[in-house]
Structure formats: C-alpha cells, structure tokens
Amino acid sequence: MTTRSFGAPITRNEDARLLSGQALFVDDVELPGMLHAAFLRSNVAHARIRSIDVAVARARPGVIAVYTAADLGALWAPGPLLVPPPPIAGIVFNQRTQVPLAKDKVRHVGEPLAVVVAQSRYLAEDALADIAIDLEPLPAVVDLEKAGETDSARVHDDVRGNVAAHVRQFRGNYAAARARADHLIARRFCYDHGASSPIETRGIVASWDGRANQLTVWDTTQAPVFLRNGLAGMLGLSERQVRVIAPFVGGGFGPKIMLFYPEEVVLPWAAMTLNRPIKWIEDRLEHFFATSHERGQTHDAEIALSGDGMILGIKDVFLHDTGAYNPYGLTVPINSQCTLLGPYVVPHYDSTFTAVFTNKPIVTPYRGAGRQHGVFVIERLLDIAARELGIDRAEIRRRNFIPPDAFPYKNDIIYQDFTRLEYDSGDYEPILDKALAAIGYREFLAEEQPRLKAQGRHVGLGIACYVEGTGIGPYEGAKVQVQANGKVSVATGIGTQGQGHFTVFAQIAADQVGVDVRNVDVVTGDTDQFYWGAGTFASRGAVVAGNAVNEAAKVVRTKIIKLAAEHFECAEEDLEIGDGKVSVVGVPGKAVTLGELALKANPMRGAVRPGTEPGLESTQYFGPPSGATASGVHAMIIEIDPLTFMVQVLKYVVVHDCGTIINPLILSGQIHGGVAQGIGNAYYEQLVFDDDGQLLNASLADYLLPTALEVPRMEIVHTVTASPLNPLGIKGAGEAGAIPVGPLFAQAIEDALGLADRKIELNEIPLSPNRMFELTTKSR
Amino acid sequence: MIGRAVSTDSQSADRHDIAVIVNGLQYSRTVESRLLLSDFLRHDLLLAGTHVGCEHGVCGACTVIFDGVPVRSCLMLAAQADGHAIMTVEGLAADRNHLNPLQEAMRDCHGLQCGYCTPGILMTMTAFLDENPAPDEAQVREALSGNLCRCTGYQHIVDAVLLAAERLRSPSP
Numbered sequence: 001m002t003t004r005s006f007g008a009p010i011t012r013n014e015d016a017r018l019l020s021g022q023a024l025f026v027d028d029v030e031l032p033g034m035l036h037a038a039f040l041r042s043n044v045a046h047a048r049i050r051s052i053d054v055a056v057a058r059a060r061p062g063v064i065a066v067y068t069a070a071d072l073g074a075l076w077a078p079g080p081l082l083v084p085p086p087p088i089a090g091i092v093f094n095q096r097t098q099v100p101l102a103k104d105k106v107r108h109v110g111e112p113l114a115v116v117v118a119q120s121r122y123l124a125e126d127a128l129a130d131i132a133i134d135l136e137p138l139p140a141v142v143d144l145e146k147a148g149e150t151d152s153a154r155v156h157d158d159v160r161g162n163v164a165a166h167v168r169q170f171r172g173n174y175a176a177a178r179a180r181a182d183h184l185i186a187r188r189f190c191y192d193h194g195a196s197s198p199i200e201t202r203g204i205v206a207s208w209d210g211r212a213n214q215l216t217v218w219d220t221t222q223a224p225v226f227l228r229n230g231l232a233g234m235l236g237l238s239e240r241q242v243r244v245i246a247p248f249v250g251g252g253f254g255p256k257i258m259l260f261y262p263e264e265v266v267l268p269w270a271a272m273t274l275n276r277p278i279k280w281i282e283d284r285l286e287h288f289f290a291t292s293h294e295r296g297q298t299h300d301a302e303i304a305l306s307g308d309g310m311i312l313g314i315k316d317v318f319l320h321d322t323g324a325y326n327p328y329g330l331t332v333p334i335n336s337q338c339t340l341l342g343p344y345v346v347p348h349y350d351s352t353f354t355a356v357f358t359n360k361p362i363v364t365p366y367r368g369a370g371r372q373h374g375v376f377v378i379e380r381l382l383d384i385a386a387r388e389l390g391i392d393r394a395e396i397r398r399r400n401f402i403p404p405d406a407f408p409y410k411n412d413i414i415y416q417d418f419t420r421l422e423y424d425s426g427d428y429e430p431i432l433d434k435a436l437a438a439i440g441y442r443e444f445l446a447e448e449q450p451r452l453k454a455q456g457r458h459v460g461l462g463i464a465c466y467v468e469g470t471g472i473g474p475y476e477g478a479k480v481q482v483q484a485n486g487k488v489s490v491a492t493g494i495g496t497q498g499q500g501h502f503t504v505f506a507q508i509a510a511d512q513v514g515v516d517v518r519n520v521d522v523v524t525g526d527t528d529q530f531y532w533g534a535g536t537f538a539s540r541g542a543v544v545a546g547n548a549v550n551e552a553a554k555v556v557r558t559k560i561i562k563l564a565a566e567h568f569e570c571a572e573e574d575l576e577i578g579d580g581k582v583s584v585v586g587v588p589g590k591a592v593t594l595g596e597l598a599l600k601a602n603p604m605r606g607a608v609r610p611g612t613e614p615g616l617e618s619t620q621y622f623g624p625p626s627g628a629t630a631s632g633v634h635a636m637i638i639e640i641d642p643l644t645f646m647v648q649v650l651k652y653v654v655v656h657d658c659g660t661i662i663n664p665l666i667l668s669g670q671i672h673g674g675v676a677q678g679i680g681n682a683y684y685e686q687l688v689f690d691d692d693g694q695l696l697n698a699s700l701a702d703y704l705l706p707t708a709l710e711v712p713r714m715e716i717v718h719t720v721t722a723s724p725l726n727p728l729g730i731k732g733a734g735e736a737g738a739i740p741v742g743p744l745f746a747q748a749i750e751d752a753l754g755l756a757d758r759k760i761e762l763n764e765i766p767l768s769p770n771r772m773f774e775l776t777t778k779s780r
Numbered sequence: 781m782i783g784r785a786v787s788t789d790s791q792s793a794d795r796h797d798i799a800v801i802v803n804g805l806q807y808s809r810t811v812e813s814r815l816l817l818s819d820f821l822r823h824d825l826l827l828a829g830t831h832v833g834c835e836h837g838v839c840g841a842c843t844v845i846f847d848g849v850p851v852r853s854c855l856m857l858a859a860q861a862d863g864h865a866i867m868t869v870e871g872l873a874a875d876r877n878h879l880n881p882l883q884e885a886m887r888d889c890h891g892l893q894c895g896y897c898t899p900g901i902l903m904t905m906t907a908f909l910d911e912n913p914a915p916d917e918a919q920v921r922e923a924l925s926g927n928l929c930r931c932t933g934y935q936h937i938v939d940a941v942l943l944a945a946e947r948l949r950s951p952s953p
C-alpha cells in the first residue's frame with residue numbers, strides 16, 4: 001500500500017517551480033502586441049469633479065487611448081454588492097458601491113478618474129501628467145465620531161449621518177444581567193487594523209481573441225469564478241466566453257477578493273474595445289490607496305460580572321469605518337460582533353454597531369476580517385476584570401470557558417454566513433493548560449519575572465484566547481481524473497495565494513486513489529479548468545474545497561475498483577489499490593496500473609454502457625451546513641526598553657485546534673505567517689491619515705512590515721478536536737495566527753512596565769514606541 | 781516597461797547600447813536611459829523570475845547578484861549594468877529538477893508560501909552564505925532583515941538557511 005500522506009508533513013509540490021523562477025505570476029504574462037495601462041487617481045479625498053481634459057494626453061506619441069467615465073457608456077455603473085446584509089431584524093443598510101471611473105465626485109484619495117493605454121507602462125505614466133483635472137475640494141469625512149454629526153460633510157450626498165449600516169444583535173437580557181451584577185467594567189477600546197500588503201501588488205492582463213470570441217483575463221484575484229461571472233454580465237458575454245486565470249498569486253490575505261476593483265472592469269472592456277491585450281500592474285504607492293484596507297473600530301463596551309469573575313453579560317456599542325463604499329457588505333463588523341463572544345459563556349449579550357462612510361479607501365476583509373477587533377475587546381475586558389477582582393488572568397478565562405460537554409454550543413446571533421452562530425466542537429481548557437505549561441506561566445510569574453525585575457529588566461507575559469469561525473459555505477467543487485500516464489489531475493475553482501493547495505489537495509486525493517502525492521497535479525484558479533466555486537476567503541479553502549476533493553476522489557476510487565474487477569474478472573473485495581496500481585490480493589504480480597485502467601475506461605471499441613460514463617473521473621461538490629469553529633491560545637514573554645519602548649519577544653507559544661490536520665508543516669507555516677501579521681498590527685503597522693483624508697505613510701519605508709528581526713521564533717503545539725461538520729474533520733487555519741496578537745501585546749507590555757500600578761491601561765491597537773511614549777508620558 | 785517594439789519608434793531622447801552577462805549568457809540590447817534594471821531583466825530578457833514588489837528599494841524581492849554583490853534591481857538602471865555580470869534566480873540551478881542546496885533547504889523547511897519574495901531571498905542568502913558559511917540564527921536574521929516576506933513569518937526561511945549552511949559545509953557523499 002502507498003504510505004498514507006494525509007496528516008504527514010510533506011514538502012510542497014509547487015515549490016520547485018517557485019524556487020527556480022518558473023512559476024507564472026500575472027506580471028509574467030507577455031503577449032504579442034500587448035499595451036499597458038496607467039490610471040490617473042484623485043490626489044484629494046473628497047471633491048466634486050468640474051472637468052477632466054484628456055486631449056493633450058491622447059496626442060502624446062505612444063498613447064493609444066485615454067478614457068474617462070464619459071467614454072464607458074453602458075459599462076459605467078456602480079459595482080455589485082458582493083455580500084448582501086444578513087437577515088437581522090431592524091437592520092439598516094445603505095448600499096453604495098464603487099464605480100469603474102469616478103464621475104461627478106471623488107470619495108477617497110486614489111479613486112481612479114481616467115485610464116491611459118499606451119505602448120509601454122513608462123509612456124502610459126508619462127501621459128498621466130498630460131491630463132488636466134479641475135476638482136472642487138470638499139471637506140473630508142475622516143473621524144468616525146464626527147462623521148455622524150449633523151454638520152458633517154457627506155461622503156454620499158443622499159446618506160444622512162454617513163450611516164452605511166446600523167445593526168443590533170442580542171441574546172438574553174443584558175439590562176437584567178447588569179442589575180444583578182457584583183461588578184461592572186466599562187471602557188472605550190480602539191482597534192485599528194492596517195493594510196494586508198502582499199509583496200505582489202494587484203495586476204491584470206486582459207486579452208480579447210476576436211477569432212474565438214473569447215476574453216481571457218489573468219488577475220491576481222482570490223475569487224476567479226465570481227470575477228468571470230461578473231465580467232460576462234458587464235461585458236454582454238456568456239460566462240463560457242470569459243476565462244479568468246488566477247495563476248500563482250503573490251499573497252492576498254483578503255483584499256485580493258474585493259470585486260470589482262475599477263481596474264478589473266476597465267481593463268477587459270478596453271482590451272475588447274481596442275482589440276489588443278492590455279496589462280496593468282499596480283505600483284506600491286497605488287496599492288496603499290487603490291487596494292482595500294481593513295482599519296478601525298471604536299468600541300464602548302461594558303461587562304457585568306459576578307464577584308467570582310463569572311461573565312453575566314456584555315454590552316457593546318461600536319463604530320466601524322467602512323471607507324468610501326461598502327461592496328463587501330457587513331462581513332467585517334459582523335465578524336467583530338460575533339467573535340467578541342470568544343470561547344466564553346456570555347449568557348446575555350447586547351451589541352450594536354454603526355458602519356460609517358468615510359473619505360478613505362474601501363474597507364473589506366483582511367486576514368482575521370474584524371475578528372481581531374472583537375477578540376481585543378473581550379480579552380482586555382477580562383484582563384481588567386482579573387485585576388479589579390484580584391483573580392489570576394488565566395484563571396478568569398478558565399472559569400468562563402464553554403465546557404466541553406456543551407457542544408454544539410449555540411450563540412444565537414447571526415454570523416457572516418447568515419446562519420445562527422453555533423460552535424460545532426471544541427475543548428478549550430486543555431489548550432489553555434498546554435499554553436501555560438509551554439510558556440512556563442507559574443515559574444515566570446513566581447520566580448523569573450521578580451528575579452529579572454530586580455535586575456532592572458522590564459519583562460512581562462501575555463496570554464490571550466480566541467475562537468475563529470472558519471470554513472463557511474456556500475460550497476466548492478473539485479474534479480478528480482486519472483490520466484493515461486497514471487498521474488491524477490485535481491481541478492478546483494478556488495484561487496491560491498501560497499496556502500499550499502497544490503500539496504494538501506494532492507494529499508487528500510492521493511490517499512483515496514492510491515498514488516504517490518507527487519503524482520497528483522492540482523490546478524486552481526482557472527475557470528476553464530473548473531467552472532464552479534466561490535473563492536479563497538474565511539479560512540475555507542482546505543475545509544470546503546478539500547472535502548470536495550475527497551468526495552470526488554472517493555468516487556474515482558470506486559470507479560477504479562469496479563473497472564479493475566471487470567478487468568481481472570474477480571470480486572471487488574479481492575482487490576487492493578495503492579502505489580499507482582490495483583493488485584489482486586494474494587496473487588503476486590497480478591496488477592494493473594491506473595494509467596492502463598484510464599485507457600481502458602475510454603475505449604475505441606466496445607461501447608460505454610447506458611448509465612455509465614467514460615474515463616476515471618468525477619466532479620463532486622461540498623457545502624457545509626455552517627462554519628467550523630477553530631480555537632487557540634497564544635502566550636508570550638517580552639522585554640521592553642522603558643526609554644525607547646522597543647519590544648523584544650523572548651518567547652512565543654501558540655497552542656491551537658483547527659480540527660484534523662492535513663499537513664502539519666504547511667499548517668505551522670500558516671500560523672507563523674499569521675502571527676507575524678498580528679505582530680505588525682499590534683506594534684508596527686498603522687495607516688496614518690490626516691484631517692484631509694491623506695494617507696501620510698504610503699510607502700514600505702514608512703508603513704513598517706515586520707522583518708526577520710521583529711518576528712520571533714515560535715513554538716507551536718497542535719491539538720485536534722475534529723469538526724463534525726465535514727467528513728475530513730477539518731477546521732480552517734489560515735487566519736487564526738493573526739487574531740489574538742493585539743491583546744497579547746497590550747497585556748504583556750502592561751505587565752512588563754507595571755502600568756497597572758500607574759493606572760495606565762493599553763486599550764488601543766496598534767501600539768508603537770511613539771504611542772507608548774505618549775501614553776506613559778501624559779500620565780506621569 | 782519598454783518592450784522592443786517600442787524601442788524602435790520611441791521619441792525619447794537618449795538611448796544606450798549595452799552588453800551584459802546574465803547567468804553566464806551575453807546579451808546586447810539598446811535601452812532607454814530610464815529603463816529600470818528590474819524591468820530590463822523581466823520584460824526585455826524575459827527572465828521573469830526576478831520579482832518586483834515595491835519599486836522603492838524596501839522589499840528586496842527584486843534582488844539580483846551584480847558582480848558578486850546582492851543589489852536591488854529596481855534601484856538601478858539597465859544602462860548601469862553595461863559591461864557587468866548579473867545572476868538571477870534562473871541562474872541558481874540548471875533546471876527545476878536539480879535545485880541547489882539552498883533551494884532544496886527552502887523546500888525541505890517550507891521556507892516559502894506564495895513564493896513571490898522568494899527569488900530575492902534566495903539571491904540575498906546566496907551572497908550571505910558565500911561570505912558566512914557557518915552563520916548562527918541571529919546572523920541569518922540580520923542578513924534576512926532587508927527582505928520582506930508577508931507569508932512565512934520568517935521562521936522556516938531561517939531554518940532553511942541554517943540547514944543549507946550545514947549541508948554546504950558537509951556535503952552528503
């Protein structure tokens with residue numbers, strides 16, 4: 001039998017191509033006669049457009065075309081709402097989606113006004129300077145609270161108070177819980193999440209083949225199938241006439257799923273209009289304005305507790321910055337609202353948020369997708385409660401955990417996938433215990449910290465818990481097919497941005513079909529290879545597409561065995577599958593390879609009987625009833641310099657549960673990367689806007705991504721509570737690492753500097769050396 | 781980027797005839813003064829393994845080895861490469877079935893995810909290991925700190941560089 005590959009730390013099938021410079025990324029696509037596009041973008045956050053004059057640009061040698069909104073005809077329309085608002089009673093939702101090129105008004109810096117198509121990127125960018133624009137500046141809406149004041153400017157003239165949405169969700173009766181509480185804690189928390197900043201910016205190549213009546217678009221998207229469907233509709237084509245290829249994509253982390261970016265509409269249209277292939281590659285400066293962010297929320301939260309630290313209820317009212325448009329609906333604030341509940345029993349919960357339009361780039365999910373914001377609020381509330389009630393901070397968490405026999409655990413409110421939030425499975429206390437043991441909790445607090453503090457060193461510990469709703473529907477599909485050369489092909493509709501899909505899907509199929517994992521070729525993100533699907537988001541690729549691969553591979557296995565039984569004229573039970581062949585048990589040498597069977601399944605003579613199909617292939621779909629809930633605990637020991645406030649992480653532990661593990665090597669990589677982004681969010685990365693809505697640090701020299709010196713070595717402990725919601729028992733893992741790092745930093749820094757004694761609380765993220773100086777100096 | 785179709789009819793002022801050796805092969809081309817070395821490698825020579833991440837010299841994805849020294853090809857002009865020798869990621873191994881020890885260690889340690897920053901990291905670390913055959917973790921991290929990776933959290937890259945150094949010191953028979 002072939003060694004089982006599911007669960008093994010197998011190196012990746014895709015790496016040789018990537019390591020030798022042979023993997024195709026969008027900017028590597030070179031086509032004969034290809035033109036290049038550059039976009040003229042607004043340099044102010046809010047203005048009325050008086051006029052745009054492109055005559056000089058059009059006359060520049062090498063320029064093929066210049067388009068503004070007026071040239072787009074029927075193409076010009078606000079984009080679709082990707083995710084409609086969930087069915088929540090009393091919800092207010094004002095849909096205002098972005099347009100291909102701005103007409104009448106610009107609403108954020110970087111909003112495109114015109115596009116130049118020229119013979120080279122250099123010439124296209126030259127011609128941008130030839131375009132004369134006359135803008136009438138308007139006051140910018142920047143601050144979340146001021147946005148709602150009656151005298152505030154309006155991002156959308158017809159939306160009063162800049163209210164994009166207003167949502168209240170509750171369970172139980174918070175007022176009653178509050179009335180019998182022994183202890184109340186109310187605080188304001190500000191949580192700002194930055195830009196995903198993949199090292200590859202966005203890019204598009206669009207090519208119209210008039211002979212074949214076929215549009216091909218290479219795009220750095222996380223959702224090629226939705227892009228294909230939408231483009232067909234906008235361009236008056238059938239879906240079959242549009243092929244979207246998301247080749248190797250250099251990181252995404254959420255913003256590459258936003259649809260439709262203006263460039264994604266304009267490039268294919270211009271390629272058809274000019275009958276020439278056109279490429280556009282976003283530069284890093286554009287990326288800071290033209291690609292979506294996540295950004296900030298302000299929470300006013302209150303927790304009601306019993307004297308022994310049991311949570312009686314939580315009330316939270318928060319503002320959410322949605323930017324200039326809201327094409328992604330309410331996914332981010334709904335995630336914040338739901339994930340605040342964490343791994344704890346919260347009998348009474350009352351949460352209301354207002355999503356606010358601002359003159360800033362669009363907000364859509366970025367790794368964690370609002371979950372960080374909620375986790376920060378609950379974890380900080382528990383830290384403060386522990387201190388005020390004199391309870392150990394690990395102990396107060398333990399007391400409030402949902403017990404293992406309470407699953408599936410209903411939280412009643414509506415989650416981002418529109419189902420009632422329900423945790424499928426989990427066992428939280430062992431995770432906490434493992435984290436405490438791994439970080440050396442007791443020893444550190446009782447011995448090491450006092451010893452080091454006596455030496456004048458400022459060391460502190462943080463510990464934070466989280467849950468993550470992962471692996472949501474609607475569905476994904478996969479086609480598994482045995483090739484005549486004995487290799488197995490797997491195709492699925494999701495795109496890939498480094499998650500290891502070429503390997504983990506191969507592992508799933510390899511075990512079912514009985515081949516080596518190196519003999520499984522996976523194709524992702526090409527709509528001509530697999531027609532249906534949703535995309536790579538919400539930590540769902542492995543869960544949803546992985547189970548679809550498993551289902552399809554199971555059917556192929558059945559077909560292989562059936563055909564082999566006919567071939568050997570024996571019973572199916574007498575056969576075993578493995579090492580790329582089917583063997584008759586107990587008869588050495590009596591075997592047929594999968595390649596031979598694949599040929600046999602597509603006969604030139606002898607009919608395919610009614611009710612059967614040629615080939616050894618199957619296409620299957622998987623849609624989970626609801627999301628699978630992953631969980632974990634992070635613990636960290638830091639040292640901070642009390643003068644410079646530079647933080648050094650001395651030890652970092654992650655204990656997590658994402659259900660059954662497909663590949664522990666790849667899983668560790670996902671967690672490492674998530675933590676690194678969490679560290680950036682907690683202490684280094686902040687999008688700094690001024691009062692005019694200008695982003696002041698739009699370069700990688702000023703927006704500080706963590707380097708190998710800021711990200712510590714991590715110790716990872718995997719635990720497994722299999723999900724009952726899918727046959728493989730998987731939960732998602734992609735986002736988890738990034739989620740609890742904010743509260744971990746706040747708690748550890750407070751601990752290291754003894755801030756509690758100085759009545760200083762760190763109730764905001766990101767922190768930074770500068771901000772620490774301000775916070776600790778003010779109250780000296 | 782300037783394709784050659786453009787080079788013939790461009791009205792731009794000054795152009796340069798340059799000859800460079802890339803991965804051991806000699807190339808002679810006429811380029812515009814302003815053409816970036818990164819664009820020249822990627823779009824004129826079609827050596828697209830060198831990636832461009834920021835075009836302002838911070839991310840390190842475009843790093844190539846220029847006369848033996850790692851440089852950022854987005855901060856140089858193609859014209860400056862005239863008469864010089866460059867190695868890119870395509871020059872590290874004969875083909876994808878015969879990776880070099882650093883590339884193999886990157887695969888073995890899962891030192892890459894999306895792979896976009898990887899060529900730059902391979903070139904930086906190739907030059908680093910040439911000078912530091914027995915580095916410790918702190919030295920590797922310091923040397924790596926000029927290359928941004930958004931996927932891996934660096935730990936597996938550090939592991940890979942240390943493993944490659946070890947294997948290069950004591951090659952298996």
